[in-house]
Amino acid sequence: DPKIIQKPKYLVAVTGSEKILICEQYLGHNAMYWYRQSAKKPLEFMFSYSYQKLMDNQTASSRFQPQSSKKNHLDLQITALKPDDSATYFCASSQTVSAETLYFGSGTRLTVL
Amino acid sequence: SQLAEENSWALSVHEGESVTVNCSYKTSITALQWYRQKSGKGPAQLILIRSNEREKRNGRLRATLDTSSQSSSLSITATRCEDTAVYFCATEIASSSFSKLVFGQGTSLSVVP
Numbered sequence: 310d311p312k313i314i315q316k317p318k319y320l321v322a323v324t325g326s327e328k329i330l331i332c333e334q335y336l337g338h339n340a341m342y343w344y345r346q347s348a349k350k351p352l353e354f355m356f357s358y359s360y361q362k363l364m365d366n367q368t369a370s371s372r373f374q375p376q377s378s379k380k381n382h383l384d385l386q387i388t389a390l391k392p393d394d395s396a397t398y399f400c401a402s403s404q405t406v407s408a409e410t411l412y413f414g415s416g417t418r419l420t421v422l
Numbered sequence: 423s424q425l426a427e428e429n430s431w432a433l434s435v436h437e438g439e440s441v442t443v444n445c446s447y448k449t450s451i452t453a454l455q456w457y458r459q460k461s462g463k464g465p466a467q468l469i470l471i472r473s474n475e476r477e478k479r480n481g482r483l484r485a486t487l488d489t490s491s492q493s494s495s496l497s498i499t500a501t502r503c504e505d506t507a508v509y510f511c512a513t514e515i516a517s518s519s520f521s522k523l524v525f526g527q528g529t530s531l532s533v534v535p
Binding site for chain 1: 453463466470523524525528
């Protein structure tokens with residue numbers, strides 16, 4: 310059984326719309342992350358959260374907003390979508406805020422038309 | 423520029439052969455990690471090698487670390503078709519209370535029959 314669940318697996322959106330990517334982890338971890346992977350860039354760190362608090366934000370645009378309703382949930386809201394946002398978004402978690410070992414979900418592949 | 427970089431974009435070997443993926447990094451590290459990402463999946467950690475270690479093994483995998491040259495290698499012996507994947511090295515960037523992983527661009531390995 311997957312321990313980090315990302316929904317949906319595939320997502321197609323139109324330019325200017327808004328989407329929410331869902332992530333839940335059942336590993337009992339205290340830290341969660343979002344990474345983005347596109348053809349142009351390697352795995353790129355976006356956010357880290359611990360106990361529902363933002364720890365680090367490396368996303369330049371405020372269009373990307375993480376949302377944590379529970380300790381084991383970290384959703385990603387993306388507004389005013391652009392074609393350049395097309396990428397696979399990975400959620401990950403680690404036992405502590407020390408990112409010694411990250412466990413990744415299978416990703417949400419977002420395509421913005 | 424990337425804090426960690428693999429030295430090859432793509433490698434291809436025949437099943438049963440050995441292969442080595444190399445990585446160079448630019449920062450002082452406490453540990454270097456190797457991850458593998460299979461098609462359609464998120465990355466999964468293979469080996470974590472700490473800065474005071476020179477070599478670490480995990481089954482058919484062997485990682486080395488040379489802090490003087492800021493380089494690491496991951497060797498796979500007796501390769502199998504299921505070793506086909508993208509291999510990343512990653513370094514941990516730590517602040518006072520949390521850390522994040524920064525990944526290289528990855529080396530795509532194809533193991534052919």
